[in-house]
Amino acid sequence: MNPLLKRLLHLRNTIDFPLRSLLSFSTPYSGRTEDKSTLFNSLCSTRKKSAEAREVGMRTRYSLDALYENSINHEYLQNLTTLEFLEQGITNTSAAPKIKLLDIGSKYFCYAPAIHAFFSVRHPGKPVQLTGIEVDAYRRFIDLHTRYDYAQYYIRTIPAARYIAGDFLKHEGEYDFITWFYPFIFDYAHLVWGLPLNLLKPREMLAHAYSLLAPGGTLLIINQYHQEKAVQAELCAQMLIGPTSQEAIQSSFTDSQVVRYSTVIKKAY
Numbered sequence: 001m002n003p004l005l006k007r008l009l010h011l012r013n014t015i016d017f018p019l020r021s022l023l024s025f026s027t028p029y030s031g032r033t034e035d036k037s038t039l040f041n042s043l044c045s046t047r048k049k050s051a052e053a054r055e056v057g058m059r060t061r062y063s064l065d066a067l068y069e070n071s072i073n074h075e076y077l078q079n080l081t082t083l084e085f086l087e088q089g090i091t092n093t094s095a096a097p098k099i100k101l102l103d104i105g106s107k108y109f110c111y112a113p114a115i116h117a118f119f120s121v122r123h124p125g126k127p128v129q130l131t132g133i134e135v136d137a138y139r140r141f142i143d144l145h146t147r148y149d150y151a152q153y154y155i156r157t158i159p160a161a162r163y164i165a166g167d168f169l170k171h172e173g174e175y176d177f178i179t180w181f182y183p184f185i186f187d188y189a190h191l192v193w194g195l196p197l198n199l200l201k202p203r204e205m206l207a208h209a210y211s212l213l214a215p216g217g218t219l220l221i222i223n224q225y226h227q228e229k230a231v232q233a234e235l236c237a238q239m240l241i242g243p244t245s246q247e248a249i250q251s252s253f254t255d256s257q258v259v260r261y262s263t264v265i266k267k268a269y
Contacts, residue, residue: 001188009191017136017196024138024165029149034072042255051253058083062117066157071110079114081251082181086118088249089220089262094176096214099128102175104209105183106132108150109163115179116158130161131173136195137165168205175212178219185228206235213267221263222249229261241265 040051058080059068067079099119103109109132120128132155137148148165155161164171183202184190190200209219223229229246236243244264251260 001191006187006191010197013191013194013196016194017199020136020138020140023140024146024148026146026149026152027144029145029153031070031153032072033070036068036073036076039073039077040253047252047255054252055080062114062121064113064117067113075110077253078111080253082111082114083118084251084253085181085222085249085260085262086115086179086220088247089222089264090118090122090177090218092218092266093122094216096176097126099123099126099177100173100175100214101128101130102173102178102212103130103132104168104178104180104205106134106151106163108147108154109134110150110154111181112151112154112158112161112163116161119177127160130155130158131164131175132162133164133166133168133171135165135167135199136193137163139194167199169201169208171208171212173212174214174217176214176217178209178213178217180209180219180221182222182224183232185223185231202231203235203238206241207239210239210241210265210267213265215267215269217267219265219267221265223261223263224258226259226261229263232261232263236263236265 040048043051059065062083064079067076101115101119103115112130112132116128116130132151134147138146140146148163151163155163183205184200185202187197187200213219221232223232233243233246244266246261246263249260249262
């Protein structure tokens with residue numbers, strides 16, 4: 001990254017980030033919906049038919065009818081993709097009487113229904129408690145709603161779900177499963193997304209995530225690109241928490257050419 005651009009972005013973000021927290025006023029977001037008949041129009045005809053059939057199966061399996069009817073297309077697609085990543089990355093279940101879940105860097109948490117539905121199906125009859133945490137929760141969209149506003153909408157029907165606006169490194173608790181989609185590994189993405197460099201702490205955040213796992217707990221990390229996967233593996237090795245697996249994962253619902261990887265870390269009992 002160009003050093004001058006890096007300094008300029010850091011300076012801008014150092015000013016903008018705390019301002020967003022200060023101007024955190026919220027107005028309830030009431031949701032929007034779109035016609036789902038165009039959901040897979042970006043795919044070729046063969047893939048489109050396959051995606052449509054898979055979507056119907058997932059909607060039935062995970063009881064997504066309400067989400068289908070009350071979401072816009074790209075947010076519904078995020079839920080479908082999240083379910084595919086969870087199906088490929090999480091193969092174990094928990095013996096805990098209550099399943100406690102944590103999602104790190106939840107943005108506006110539009111995929112919260114997918115996480116809750118997946119673990120509810122995997123643990124029938126057990127209460128599932130979902131927590132999302134986001135350090136930049138008051139980033140404001142063009143409609144003037146914040147990420148926090150949107151998150152409250154998407155968790156409104158999920159029992160015992162909560163969305164925390166705060167620094168993950170200050171969060172405490174114990175969780176059976178932790179998900180972490182696209183953590184910032186390199187400074188470029190971190191800066192482009194509006195965060196100052198003093199918040200870029202991939203090693204410290206990984207260590208803290210591992211410390212919050214209950215005995216026997218599982219941490220699922222989704223990275224983009226091979227370079228991020230390699231650095232993620234190196235961080236795990238440095239901390240002696242070698243991943244159980246690192247695999248390339250795919251989504252049948254999008255035409256994205258970006259290669260994504262799952263890193264699964266399991267904590268011993």
